Amino acid sequence: MRAALAALALSLLATAAHAHGRSTSSSAWTLDAEGARVVVRVQISDLQRALPEMGGVTPAELSATPGLRASVEGYLVERVALWAGDERCLPAGPVAERPSPDPTHVAFAWRLRCAAPGPRRLEIDPFLEALSAHLHLARIARPDGEVIERVFVLDQSRLALESPGAAPRGSELADYFRLGVEHIATGYDHLLFLLALLLVGVSLAEVATIVTGFTVAHSVTLALGVLGVVEPRPAAIEALIGLSIAVVALENFSLTSGAATRRRVRWALAAGLALAGLGAALGRVAVSALSLAGVGLFSLCYLGLLDHVARPARLRWLVAFVFGLVHGFGFAGLLTEIGLPPGRLAAALLGFNLGVEAGQLVAVALAWPLLRLLLGGAAGRRARVVQWGSTPILAAGIYWFLGRSLA
Numbered sequence: 578m579r580a581a582l583a584a585l586a587l588s589l590l591a592t593a594a595h596a597h598g599r600s601t602s603s604s605a606w607t608l609d610a611e612g613a614r615v616v617v618r619v620q621i622s623d624l625q626r627a628l629p630e631m632g633g634v635t636p637a638e639l640s641a642t643p644g645l646r647a648s649v650e651g652y653l654v655e656r657v658a659l660w661a662g663d664e665r666c667l668p669a670g671p672v673a674e675r676p677s678p679d680p681t682h683v684a685f686a687w688r689l690r691c692a693a694p695g696p697r698r699l700e701i702d703p704f705l706e707a708l709s710a711h712l713h714l715a716r717i718a719r720p721d722g723e724v725i726e727r728v729f730v731l732d733q734s735r736l737a738l739e740s741p742g743a744a745p746r747g748s749e750l751a752d753y754f755r756l757g758v759e760h761i762a763t764g765y766d767h768l769l770f771l772l773a774l775l776l777v778g779v780s781l782a783e784v785a786t787i788v789t790g791f792t793v794a795h796s797v798t799l800a801l802g803v804l805g806v807v808e809p810r811p812a813a814i815e816a817l818i819g820l821s822i823a824v825v826a827l828e829n830f831s832l833t834s835g836a837a838t839r840r841r842v843r844w845a846l847a848a849g850l851a852l853a854g855l856g857a858a859l860g861r862v863a864v865s866a867l868s869l870a871g872v873g874l875f876s877l878c879y880l881g882l883l884d885h886v887a888r889p890a891r892l893r894w895l896v897a898f899v900f901g902l903v904h905g906f907g908f909a910g911l912l913t914e915i916g917l918p919p920g921r922l923a924a925a926l927l928g929f930n931l932g933v934e935a936g937q938l939v940a941v942a943l944a945w946p947l948l949r950l951l952l953g954g955a956a957g958r959r960a961r962v963v964q965w966g967s968t969p970i971l972a973a974g975i976y977w978f979l980g981r982s983l984a
Contacts, residue, residue, distance in 0.1 A: 578804050600708045600763075604657055604701065606717040608738070612666050612690040617657050618682050623704045623711070625933060636683050641675060642949075653685055656703040679811045680863075696739040696824070701729040714893045716758075718964055726925075728756055738838055750928040757932020759906065761940070766818050767904055768940055773825040773943065774897055775948055777832055779890045784945055787938070789888055790894035791843055794901030795908055796930055802909025803926055811980060812863040814906045817872060819863020820978025821900035824876045826971035828896065831880055832889055833960035853982070863982045875899060908933060 602619040608933040619641070628648060631639075639646055650672040659666040666689040675684035689698065704711040713729040717738070727736050774787050801807045829847055831839045843894060850873035855867055856862035879896060883889045910927055951966075952959045 595817075600704060600711040601714070602703055602711070603714045604716070606659075606699070606794075608697075608717065608984065610720065611660050612669070612688065614686070614688050615657065615659070615685040616684060617653050618675075618677060618684040619653070619673075619703065620682055622681065623684070624709060624873050626708060627704050628652060636677070636680065637978075639683060646674075649683075650685060653687075653703065654687065656701065658700045659689050660698050660700060661690065661691035662693045662696075664691075664693035666691040666697075677848045679810050683767070693780045696737065698738055699727075699736045700734060701730075702731075702734040705713065705731050705734070712759065724755070726752065728759055730759065731868075749926045751923045752926025754932040754935070757929040757934075759932075760929075761933045762938035766822060766973075767907070767937075769970055769973055770825060770900065770904065771937065771941060772944055773822060773829060773967065774831055775891055775945055776966050776970075777890055777893075781945075783890055783893065784941065786891075786894040787897045790898035790943060791901040791904070792934060792937075794898045795849060795905030795933075798902045798905030799908045799933075800926055801907045801929060803912045803922065805908070805913075808907050811867065811910050813865065814903060814910070816862075816864050816978050816982035817903045818900075818907050819979075819981055820872060821833050821903055821972050821974070823971055823974030823978060824872075824900070825896060826967040826974055827968040828880060828883070829963050829970075831883055836884065837883065838877065839880070841969070843877055847877060850876075853978075856983075861983065875933075 579639070600620070600623055602617065604615055604617045605612040607974075621631075621634075621636055625633065630645065630648060634642065634645060639649065654668060654672065669688045672685050672687040674815075675686050677684045697716070699715065699811065701713050703713060715727050715729060715736075717725040717727070717736075719725070729736070730785040737763060771787075771791070774791075775784065779787065798807070802809075824846070827842050831842050834842070850869055853862055853864070854866045854869045857864055857866040862869075879892075882892065886892060908929070912929060951962055
């Protein structure tokens, strides 16, 4: 229990210092004969890290501070660029702020005019000097009606739009597969959730049920999110992903402790959720009180059930499934951000989901043998390994939940 308290203290200190979610941004390009129209959407927390003068400015404060907004606009125009030959295409008119449905993001639009002839290319590298794992997703509509989606990362920050051969083709299944792999590779919260589930030394058969439960669940909500059937608030989903990590880490403490400690874990979780629910009722937490009540009721009942089963690890598929539903909406966020054309939804969903699964299976295949090795030996040693391994996971889960939910 002392390790759990240490994790809470670490996460609170980290949240006080700085809080942000996964580092992503997006842009939508409409190309024409004269240049392009571009709309860029970025996280306010990424701007705060890239531009020290931002401090803790909120989107509303940014809109009301002309000097600071000019700095942000200049940064984005510089880092999200269209080139024609050897010359940069320049803004033709002012940069306009656009409304963003997510309060953690800001959006800007501007028109670019290309004065020079020559093949065009995109050069997009925002935040890479401060966030090397940043992922930018661009949707490019060409004059012929073809639409392309491309990911820009540290080592791939350029895309030739016109080449001596042929212009880049529209995105296909393989492109979305690659996007899914890249997304899970930078999705540290999703990977940490899986690691927490595997940390108690489950058998190979139990690993299969955990991965299957997680896969089925997030595949369902990924489709629901991308198709627009269900549209939860992105900030709430990201916060609940952090909470799911914290709950599984607490379960790890429960599975390796006595009855008294298990009761204290449940009381601590109930108290924390009650405080979060109060914050939601006061409008200070991004997650609704109803959502917190539902997740809290499931988590407390699940942790209580562990006292009444002979092999609790066999139930981990259930928590993987339930929280996998939440993680699926997190996966959907990247695809919904760019507004996929209806004709490519099927390829995007299939390819992206297959890419996520491939990346997930590689992570499990690498982690599970190492965990089996670390968890060998006497029961007391295994318990210490699980608890100390769960401590940073718990800290990260609480940190992400607080940092993403506090409004």
